[in-house]
Amino acid sequence: MFTHLKNIDTAFKHIKQFSIFLIIGNVVTMCFCIYKSSQLINQAQNRVHILYNGKVLEAIATDRRNNLPVELRDHIRTFHQYFFDLSPDDKAIQANVSKALYLADESAKRQYDNLQESGYYNNLISANISQEIKVDSITLGGYQFPYPFTCYATEKLIRSSGTVYRKLVTQGEVRDIQLQTDNNPHGFLIQHWQILANRDTVIQNQ
16 A cells, blocks of 8 residues: 555656646747747838839838947038038038038037137138048947047148148047937037147149
């Protein structure tokens, strides 16, 4: 009789262990199914269908974080091109600088005021100097808000007597204002912007 009870107890323990493993297996399977289902739902939500000329085209929406470095560099490059690509024309200078000031805070306005007070723009106009900029590289200090950067560029000043090349180095931070407009398509704003270096490197006389 005791042997019979012992066998029943052993069988009960086996059934109990089997039941526990079965429950754990079911829980793991359910968690995996829920994870894969949510993954598939997210992928489906990222697919956008566009009707173009009577044809249905599929587009894929991506997380902005995946393109963040590209957008930051483009915003910084665009700002510098607007700010430093200058023609010997007062209205053209004002038009370009106005576009640049949409992309930055009052630190850029202070730099503009300083250049204006020093007669920099008047000198460009009176001497018929065209100024072009080529952004060589943009170093991002990380992808945590606010996003610090250092911009390295080459300025080309073209005048009748020759061409002057300058090395330009600036730094600042980029703030995400989370509002995209026609004047600021990326929705970023450069802040604490300052010019670290702007010196002549090569002078070519004609």
